[in-house]
Amino acid sequence: xxxxxxxQRISAPGWRRDAFxxxxxxxxxxxxxxxxxxxxxxAGILTSAGSEGIIVHAGGRSYGDxxxxxxxxxxxxxxxxxxxxxxxxxxxxxxxxxxxxxxxRRVLLPRGFLAPVTPGTAYATLxxxxxxxxxxxxxxxxxxxxxxxxxxxxxxxxxxxxxxxxADPLFRATVGGLGLTGVILxxxxxxxxxxxxxxxxxxxxxxxxxxxxxxLEVERSRAAYSVGWxxxxxxxxALGRGxxxxxxPVAAKAGESYAEARGRRLPVDxxxxxLNPLSIAAFNALYWRRVPxxxxxxxLAYDRFLYPLDAIADWNRLYGRHGFHQFQALLPEPGxxxxxxxxxxxxxxxxxxxxxxxxxxxxxxxxxxxGRGHTLALDFPAGPGIDGLLGRLERLVLDHGxxxxxxxxxxxSAAGFAAMYPRLPEFREILAEIDPEGxxxxxxxxxxxIRRAA
Amino acid sequence: xxxxxxxxxxxxxxxxARAFTRLVAAEGGEVILAGRDLADLEASAAxxxxxxxxxxxxxxDAGDPASHxxxxxxxxARPLNILLAFGLMHPQAAIDSSPELAEQVIRVNYQGAxxxxxxxxxxxxxAGQGAVVVLSSVAGDRGRPSNFVxxxxxxxxxxxxxxxxxxxxxxxxxxxxxxxxxxxxxxSYGLPGMFLVAxxxxxxxxxxxxxxxxxxxxxxxxxxWLIMAIIKAxxxxxxxxxxx
Numbered sequence: 001x002x003x004x005x006x007x008q009r010i011s012a013p014g015w016r017r018d019a020f021x022x023x024x025x026x027x028x029x030x031x032x033x034x035x036x037x038x039x040x041x042x043a044g045i046l047t048s049a050g051s052e053g054i055i056v057h058a059g060g061r062s063y064g065d066x067x068x069x070x071x072x073x074x075x076x077x078x079x080x081x082x083x084x085x086x087x088x089x090x091x092x093x094x095x096x097x098x099x100x101x102x103x104x105r106r107v108l109l110p111r112g113f114l115a116p117v118t119p120g121t122a123y124a125t126l127x128x129x130x131x132x133x134x135x136x137x138x139x140x141x142x143x144x145x146x147x148x149x150x151x152x153x154x155x156x157x158x159x160x161x162x163x164x165x166x167a168d169p170l171f172r173a174t175v176g177g178l179g180l181t182g183v184i185l186x187x188x189x190x191x192x193x194x195x196x197x198x199x200x201x202x203x204x205x206x207x208x209x210x211x212x213x214x215x216l217e218v219e220r221s222r223a224a225y226s227v228g229w230x231x232x233x234x235x236x237x238a239l240g241r242g243x244x245x246x247x248x249p250v251a252a253k254a255g256e257s258y259a260e261a262r263g264r265r266l267p268v269d270x271x272x273x274x275l276n277p278l279s280i281a282a283f284n285a286l287y288w289r290r291v292p293x294x295x296x297x298x299x300l301a302y303d304r305f306l307y308p309l310d311a312i313a314d315w316n317r318l319y320g321r322h323g324f325h326q327f328q329a330l331l332p333e334p335g336x337x338x339x340x341x342x343x344x345x346x347x348x349x350x351x352x353x354x355x356x357x358x359x360x361x362x363x364x365x366x367x368x369x370x371g372r373g374h375t376l377a378l379d380f381p382a383g384p385g386i387d388g389l390l391g392r393l394e395r396l397v398l399d400h401g402x403x404x405x406x407x408x409x410x411x412x413s414a415a416g417f418a419a420m421y422p423r424l425p426e427f428r429e430i431l432a433e434i435d436p437e438g439x440x441x442x443x444x445x446x447x448x449x450i451r452r453a454a
Numbered sequence: 455x456x457x458x459x460x461x462x463x464x465x466x467x468x469x470x471a472r473a474f475t476r477l478v479a480a481e482g483g484e485v486i487l488a489g490r491d492l493a494d495l496e497a498s499a500a501x502x503x504x505x506x507x508x509x510x511x512x513x514x515d516a517g518d519p520a521s522h523x524x525x526x527x528x529x530x531a532r533p534l535n536i537l538l539a540f541g542l543m544h545p546q547a548a549i550d551s552s553p554e555l556a557e558q559v560i561r562v563n564y565q566g567a568x569x570x571x572x573x574x575x576x577x578x579x580x581a582g583q584g585a586v587v588v589l590s591s592v593a594g595d596r597g598r599p600s601n602f603v604x605x606x607x608x609x610x611x612x613x614x615x616x617x618x619x620x621x622x623x624x625x626x627x628x629x630x631x632x633x634x635x636x637x638x639x640x641x642s643y644g645l646p647g648m649f650l651v652a653x654x655x656x657x658x659x660x661x662x663x664x665x666x667x668x669x670x671x672x673x674x675x676x677x678x679w680l681i682m683a684i685i686k687a688x689x690x691x692x693x694x695x696x697x698x
Contacts, residue, residue, distance in 0.1 A: 016644040037469055037640050038494045079469065082501035096497070107505055 014045075020074070023316055024063040025323030026382055027410045029070035029443060033057065037079045039096075039185055043159040046183060046439070049073045053441025056179045058098060058125040062132065063326040064410030065443035066178050072441055075183060077127060083107060084186065091191040092150065097127025097184040102310075104191075105303060113191040114302060117145045119407075122307045127184040132407035133176035133368040135359070136306065137225040137247075143361035144370050146175030150188040157182050157435040166364060173430040176365025178406060180431060180440045180450065196252035199225070199305050201245060204295035205288065209240025209341070212356065213334055216374070219246040220358045225305070231284040232354035232378055233277070235345045239338070242356070243291050247305055258301060265313045272320030275381050277350035284352075309353075318352075319381045326408035327390060328377035329397045330359055330369060336400035337374055340393060344378065347389045351378040366423040366430075369405045377408070387411065406444065414449040424450070459483040460532055464514060464570060465540025467494050469639045470589060473658035474537055479507035486529070488514035489540070516540045516566035517558065526573040533581040536574060537661060538567060538588040543604050543641050556603045563607035568614050575618065579625045585665035586622070587630045588615055589657075592673065595633065595682045598698040612671075619670060628668035632661060635678035650675065 014034055021028040032052075034045045046054060052072035059078070060067065067074075081098035091113060093104070102122035104115055119134040128134075129145040130152060136142070151165045154174055164171040174181045202223075206212040212228055219226035223246035230242035309315050316323070331337055337356065344351060355377040363370035380386045390411045397404055403420040404412050418424055431440075431451060438451060445451060461478050463471050466487035475485050479502040487495045487502075492513060499509040514525055542562040544555045567588070578584055593601050594608030612631055619629035636642060636651045652675045660674050673679040688696070 014640075014644055035640070035643055037472075038467065038491060039497075040491070040494070082497045083504040084497055084500045086504055 015073075020057060020060070020068055021323070022064045022066075022068060022410060023061050024326055024379075024408075024410060025316055025319070025321070026325060027065035027068055027443065029065070029068035031057070031069055031072060031074040033074040033076050035076040035079060039080060042075070042155055042183055042185065043161075045075055046155060046157065047159045049439050051438070054439060055442040056127065056131070056183055058128045059100060059121075059123050061119075061121050061124045061128065063408040064406075065447065066132065066406060067128075068443045069441050070443055077125070077183070080185070081125075086113075086191075088113070091193060092188055093191050094186060094188045095126055096186050097125060097130075099126050100124065101126070101129075101307075108191065109194070109197055109302060112193055112195070114194045115145075116148045116190065116192040117142050118306055119145075120307065120309065122303065122310050126187055126189065130175055130184055130187060131177060131179045133363045133365045133370070134407060135363075135370065137227040137357060139370065139375075140220045140226070140358045140360035141224070144176075144363040144365075144368055146364045146368065147361070148190050149175065150190060152187040153185040154181060155183040155185055157437070157439040161185070169426075169430060170434065172364060172366050173427055174365070176363055176368035177427070178367065178444060178450070179442065180445055181434060182440065194249050194302075196250055196256075197258050197301055198250050198252075198256070198299045199247040199302060200250045200297060201247045201300050201305055202295065202297050203243055203245050203291045205241075205291050205293060206244055207241050208238060209338055212240050212242055212244065213337070213374075215244040216356070216358050219244065220360065222246075224248045226357060228356045229287070230341075230354045230356045230376075231288055232341060232344050232351035233281045233284055239341055239345065241288060242354075243288065247300070250299060253299075256299075269317045269321040270319070272322055272381065272383075275319060275350075275352055277348055280350040280352050319379075322382040324382055325380045325386055325390060325410060326377065327379070327393060327411075328375060328405040328408045329393070330371055330373050330375050330403045330405070331397070332371060332373035332401050334374060336396065336402060337376055339396055339400070340376055343389070343392055343396060347385060347392075349380045349383070349386055349389050351380055354378050366427040367406070367421055369403060369407075371403065373402070375405070377405075406448075409444075412448065414447070417448040417450075460486070460530075461535045461537060462486045462488065462529070462574075464488050464536065464538045465516065466498060467491050468539045468541070468641075469654035470637065470657045470661070471537060471539035472498055473654040474539070474661055475502050475507070475509075476505060477658055477662050478502075479505035479509070482506050484508040486510055486512055488512045488525070490515050514570075516570065517542075517562045519561075519565060519569035522569045522573050526570070526577070529577065533584050534574070534577060535584050535665060536571075536578075536586045538571070538586070540566070541589065541591075541641065543601075545645075546599070546601050546603065549603050559603050560607045560610075563604065564610040564614075567611050571614070571618060575622070578622055578627045582626050584626075585628045585630065585668065586618075587632060587661045587665050589632050589634055589661070590615070592633045592635050592678050592682050596685050596693075600698060628665065628670075630661075630664040630669045631671045632657075632664065633671065633673045633678065633682070635673065635675055635681070637674075650677075 054073040055069040057067040057074045077098040080096045082096045085094040118136045133144045133146045135144045225247040228244045234241045394416050466489045495511040499511050502509040549555045591608045593605035594612045615631045636648045638651045
């Protein structure tokens, strides 16, 4: 009874205190959260926040602390998830920000339309995709998500609602703006017509880094999608070996039917020792041999190609309850890739899922992740020595003129961030203007000192 | 399909009603979304259309029984199914300090429901088919000090539905009382003491299935049947000393 009355005191009606974590499960926060079901409730919720601050927590698929606000408030937008309008002639979709890529796939892919840019999970929301200006396996050509947004409705920290178009400076602050400019309510997104629900995927084995980069170079100029899985533990002559995958839309085949994949769950956390450097090395070696030497071609449904990890719900439990670090960086010079891979191989840390792909476009946002070069994504089970390795990787990225992706980060330093994101001063100016009291707040914003002029 | 495909959803902004609308839409059905927040309902109607339903929005205020006759008169002359999903719950503590809130709770949950169902009854009888599903609550099974105004309104509604069910059964219309336990809705969000909370999507599925199977009374989630059987079995002399 004492427990219940205590609870009642701290959570006014409509607010609930809960524990949240980033997808990597390392960053954690207790927040007082509201979960509006109607847009009309938002202004009241937003303006109720004082100095403890408030941030939107939507799909919960950012790896680090961008949607966490320890000790403060949060707005859960998952129930603002309606499709509002779609014009098949232009491909323009209007939707509430809590709609997930999964909803688009289920409702609009059967009609021949797909999000032009999608992250590696379909459970991210469209609002989150704007806030992190996400990219996919077609960044080289299609750029980031924000490039395809025609307008968005933003509720400013003051509670004022504004429709923003790309010409508006506040639009460029909101795209990639990590939720710090307010709450995104709705957006207009131009979808891409596709000939079928399938892609033709070509896979080939590459034996070392030079061969890897050569294969990516070929694919970037001819394939709609390209991505490479890299064995981040191979050393010496095998450094940079992996599998390069490229895919193009294909016409429908007569009689080809599509069945929804059966969802699988991971019901418990795997014990932390399951993914250790030895088991990961063994897995990586096996995985590399999965594709025959001469390569192979197959047809895959879009979801299986775009969202392979979604086949196992809660795949983040693979890493045990202590969670894992993600690290993704853009490297403008190919030489930097070898340096980073050598740093990983030299440390005892093992990366289970490592991805190398090309990027070709700048994002539209002031803090967008993007540019021309390669992007390397690594993940490391939490453990001793990882912090040191991530610090070394940050310095290497800085030395080579690169950039760390904030949607996956939980470790970057404020100084490193400021050096990697040269348009930060413009972003700060806009924040100072629209949110002088600092109502929007996230643990990431505090860690990276996004508000404070250095 | 035996079911007429048109569903009138009363209180269509609630999360269970929204999930229910999506289920009907996925089957290519037709919905009339009725409620007070028209802007919100228009968004739900647009969503339903994109998912395959024919959808329209009508203003409806459960707490204003004087408006109900006109609302019913304007309905299309076609066989209907009905989901009654509106409800109002004020915390008992709030009612204790302002008793006029008790009247609101009774007006919406009991008077409003009876008023609209009584006016829909002739349509259902004339159609000679259809299903009525009413979202009620386990709170109606026994009056607890922590929630007895709401509980008594739902108890009244449950009793009304027993009579309505018997009468409409002769005309081939089913009436299902869904006694809901804890559901993860805006009404319950942030309340203390919630456990084993069910999703609105699961509730919507149970409502649709119950209509198909012409169920009479069911508990949702099902284990509330057992919980309420125990709570109802406690002798009043003991019950009044419990802090429930």
